[in-house]
Amino acid sequence: MSDLQLASDGRLRHLLTLDGLPAPVLVRLLERAEALVPHAHGGSGMRAALAGQAFCTLFFEASTRTRSSFQLAAQRLGMDVLNFDASTSSTRKGETALDTLRTIEAMGVHCFVVRHHEDGAVAALAAGAAGQTVLINGGDGRSAHPTQGLLDMLTIRQHKGTDFSRLKVAIVGDVRHSRVARSDLHALRALGCGEIRVCGPANLLPQDDTLRGCTVTDDLDAALDGVDVAMTLRLQRERMEDGLVPSLEAYYRDYGLTGARLARAKPDAIVMHPGPMNRGVEIEAALADGPRSAILRQVANGVAVRMAVMLELLGR
Amino acid sequence: MSDLQLASDGRLRHLLTLDGLPAPVLVRLLERAEALVPHAHGGSGMRAALAGQAFCTLFFEASTRTRSSFQLAAQRLGMDVLNFDASTSSTRKGETALDTLRTIEAMGVHCFVVRHHEDGAVAALAAGAAGQTVLINGGDGRSAHPTQGLLDMLTIRQHKGTDFSRLKVAIVGDVRHSRVARSDLHALRALGCGEIRVCGPANLLPQDDTLRGCTVTDDLDAALDGVDVAMTLRLQRERMEDGLVPSLEAYYRDYGLTGARLARAKPDAIVMHPGPMNRGVEIEAALADGPRSAILRQVANGVAVRMAVMLELLGR
């Protein structure tokens, strides 16, 4: 996939996955995003950057949060925004996803964020897109959510500095079904993270090579011991319906991130969650709202990261 | 609630309800709105006012009309608009309303209109919002719809002048379930309205102190006798399904506002309705479209009022 997203001269053509993205490209994106933080939360400072260009959120799977973050990023760069809800549109009428993309391209839109429920769907669209079109993967299946991975890395850098080799990071929860976790793992490895620990019940951990190089455990206390960063993942309600989780109470008891359990982490450890949160399921409410929580910082960084990616892809 | 929405220096921090809002603040908002009327219907005159800021319509209950009015008001002040439909979003996934609000805040959005089906929900959000965030209640439960109250008062002022003590106003219909009526009653009392009459079937009138100081009757002719303003309310279809109304025909016969019945009002009396109208149920079609109807003026004033509130709240 990296040849589809990375031109031979190192230019990023699409952002499909963090898997295989060279560390220098990743760091460049993070540095760009850091520089954009002051412009990411309003103001008119960057309005001229992409003025007159159009940006389309093309979502084959609903997501108001991610769509909103991309929309605000595009508006702050001066772009026109078209929100194309493909879950209630022509796609329903039998049109292929690629025809939907090509149709909007033909209207003069050349920058897209695409979310799709199928693994690889965004890469498939990138393969069929017009030459000047740039695609950002806004989440596909369980595979990748690269801007989430980038915003997580930016958040860690802001709190812990740029040398990831000194860091211990724990990822807790349903890694098996999580595109967020996969993108975080790719990024943490690329940035040379000192130790990556993954913790969750065995049936919510992937069986493939997703966890290569990670310390894997089902003991949360062991996972959190001495970490700098504790990331917990959203538990989808359907996991319980599917019988993968005995009860929300049992899950919270065994894998819920709480202030008490975080006592094992470093004193300045931060807590992260990609949202939306199930308070009292994967995270204690007081911890989510407390001084060690970087959760809203993650959200804020999301806008800066998305601005950086758009500027990078559109060659500005 | 007034301490939540009103700072000790008299500055409006949020607009949650007209209940307890001091008359001078109310009059200041109406005068601001009046001055904005020329800019409220297009044109670029006020585009610089809030340029670069973002405005979010955060609706936990659908309403295209109110949302559209707020959206146009924000656009005419130069703001970016994010329409966040919380009825089909993360909220569904178990996220709390406050987490949804905080997430959008973290994206750099500091001005919101919130609609919610529960009484007090918007005030609860205001209590939990970040310091720089301003909230406008776009309607919560049966409690309040303050911008509707303001636009109704602006409409009355435009037709009848600023001295409300000389006015007789009749409110007709389902006051019990109406947040519009509650906001109108608060505003009319604050502005010293000479006489407020409330008319409806007993089971559609509130039993609490909502109607304090009002003349209450179930006789429409008596209610309309000599009034300057006749406001009728929308009859929700579910009232009939709930058995609160015997039939739409009977309701129209007893409480429908018609040209014939309006003969009892003052010759220059105006007719108001918050919309959307059920023609032939709570109002006669010819009356709604006739020269005494101020219904579209209400809609037009809504944009000016919402611009005024945003400017007030954002300190411009």
Next chain:
Amino acid sequence: MSDLQLASDGRLRHLLTLDGLPAPVLVRLLERAEALVPHAHGGSGMRAALAGQAFCTLFFEASTRTRSSFQLAAQRLGMDVLNFDASTSSTRKGETALDTLRTIEAMGVHCFVVRHHEDGAVAALAAGAAGQTVLINGGDGRSAHPTQGLLDMLTIRQHKGTDFSRLKVAIVGDVRHSRVARSDLHALRALGCGEIRVCGPANLLPQDDTLRGCTVTDDLDAALDGVDVAMTLRLQRERMEDGLVPSLEAYYRDYGLTGARLARAKPDAIVMHPGPMNRGVEIEAALADGPRSAILRQVANGVAVRMAVMLELLGR
């Protein structure tokens, strides 16, 4: 209807149908659109044209493609865009379509594209609209889709020149239920098209005077023989459910446009489709993507045509 859309001085007041639209007006719109093509696909060149004005997409029937094209056209002219989804709004609450229109008018919106499932619904709204309001029919029932007709004519002109008298055009498929076909037929006749052939199964062809002046056949080979343009129509899935089509396979065999069948057309014949396509039903995938396909050109022209119509209607 032409008096409703055409003022006595020849000015276009609304665009409701191409039926009866004088050829000079039609040609003027096409020439305007042609000139706008360079501005229709992004850039800021036309942003001042309608800056400060508001445009509303008022759709009583869902259509993301058409709505998106209009939205982009309006944004590129500098307008504020309000997307009013009337299929999930007040209309549901018993409000009439005209009251919905008047309400948005009262908010200072004077330019609308309206889509409605009923024949004549848009003209009825135009009859009741305020004096300064301009309406564009974005598709009503089976009657008309005039901007689609215009963009099809623009596409033909770009490929085949302005002299339509030398052209043979085939329209293939479900003409009976197609507002696109009706608008194309009106336009082709107005522009003096040399020969119009219509081909489809008898039960999908209209029985009224829609096909006056056309050569009608159920033999696709005969229809395509020597044509300059082959337009095929979308086959709605419900046609099969209604028993009007025996099977998609049979339909494709008899009426599907393929490269092999197109061998009978002129060597430089172009292929058109209004979208969204059912590949393998009404058109062969390879043909749709091939060098003779003008399908994406149609989409691109749609934005230019819609910009031209807005400028014409708003008197710029």
